[in-house]
Amino acid sequence: MPSDDDRIRDRAAYENQVRMCNEFLLHHQQVMRDIAGLRVGNGALVKPLDAFWHDASFFKISPFVEGLQTFSAEVVRSWSTQRRTIAIRSVLLALRELHDQGIAHGDIKLDNIHLVETPSGPVARLIDFDDAYRADAPPLSTVLGGTEDYYSPEVLVYKGFAASPTPLPLGFASDLFSLSLALHEAFSKDGRKPRWGGRETTDAGMCAISGDTVDYQPLGTGRPLLEYRLKLCLALEPRHRPRVTELLSACGTNLGRIA
Numbered sequence: 001m002p003s004d005d006d007r008i009r010d011r012a013a014y015e016n017q018v019r020m021c022n023e024f025l026l027h028h029q030q031v032m033r034d035i036a037g038l039r040v041g042n043g044a045l046v047k048p049l050d051a052f053w054h055d056a057s058f059f060k061i062s063p064f065v066e067g068l069q070t071f072s073a074e075v076v077r078s079w080s081t082q083r084r085t086i087a088i089r090s091v092l093l094a095l096r097e098l099h100d101q102g103i104a105h106g107d108i109k110l111d112n113i114h115l116v117e118t119p120s121g122p123v124a125r126l127i128d129f130d131d132a133y134r135a136d137a138p139p140l141s142t143v144l145g146g147t148e149d150y151y152s153p154e155v156l157v158y159k160g161f162a163a164s165p166t167p168l169p170l171g172f173a174s175d176l177f178s179l180s181l182a183l184h185e186a187f188s189k190d191g192r193k194p195r196w197g198g199r200e201t202t203d204a205g206m207c208a209i210s211g212d213t214v215d216y217q218p219l220g221t222g223r224p225l226l227e228y229r230l231k232l233c234l235a236l237e238p239r240h241r242p243r244v245t246e247l248l249s250a251c252g253t254n255l256g257r258i259a
């Protein structure tokens with residue numbers, strides 16, 4: 001039999017969950033308003049349609065996408081240089097669409113980049129806008145989400161987890177730092193995030209702040225300029241990272257039409 005103390009604790013935990021659901025719902029509704037105007041374009045952005053909570057659990061609704069496959073080292077291992085570049089270009093196109101509307105995704109990682117096979121090749125679907133925000137009005141540091149292993153230096157500073165001698169403004173370039181890590185994880189030969197200072201680590205942002213050197217392995221795209229620019233996306237200072245358009249132009253033009 002649960003004691004009165006247990007019941008009070010359970011009740012408090014439940015009420016805390018409900019409070020978090022309510023806060024998250026408000027945030028989600030704001031995100032849905034912010035991205036409502038986005039052109040669905042080539043379908044690369046799977047926008048949320050609605051969200052709600054029930055019994056202290058949170059639910060979100062988006063159009064079901066048939067045949068989604070998670071981007072992973074296993075899936076892409078046997079791919080040609082052309083297929084690799086087509087997939088990377090489609091992720092960049094999705095991100096450009098979002099950034100052009102003033103929205104940062106806030107949680108770029110392999111789990112949130114899926115693929116569908118089209119006649120033109122593998123095309124990315126960017127999902128999970130839970131942590132998206134208007135780049136000109138980022139949320140409070142306690143609310144800013146994302147996934148720790150992919151935090152950019154500026155996110156670490158914004159959240160108060162690290163200090164930096166130079167100002168590191170939070171904005172679109174943060175997505176590119178995370179994307180560069182994710183693409184290395186998918187396409188480099190060993191299927192891992194890059195090593196920093198000669199060792200494996202899950203703290204890429206912290207390593208960049210400490211001035212460690214990154215070891216960015218080839219991604220097998222056959223496009224040295226693209227890979228060089230993706231490595232630059234791991235620069236400490238956001239202003240030193242290439243923009244999405246610069247990455248796109250390094251993908252080349254001879255890739256066929258993307259569905």
Ligand SMILES: Nc1ncnc2c1ncn2[C@@H]1O[C@H](COP(=O)(O)OP(=O)(O)O)[C@@H](O)[C@H]1O
Binds near residue numbers: 111128
């Ligand atoms: N629109 C969709 N169509 C089909 N499957 C989806 C869709 N959106 C998400 N999924 C599946 O649900 C998983 C979790 O979705 P996501 O939005 O990333 O939720 P979470 O917030 O839990 O990370 C994805 O990895 C994918 O497998």
Ligand SMILES: [Mg+2]
Binds near residue numbers: 111112128
């Ligand atoms: Mg997700």
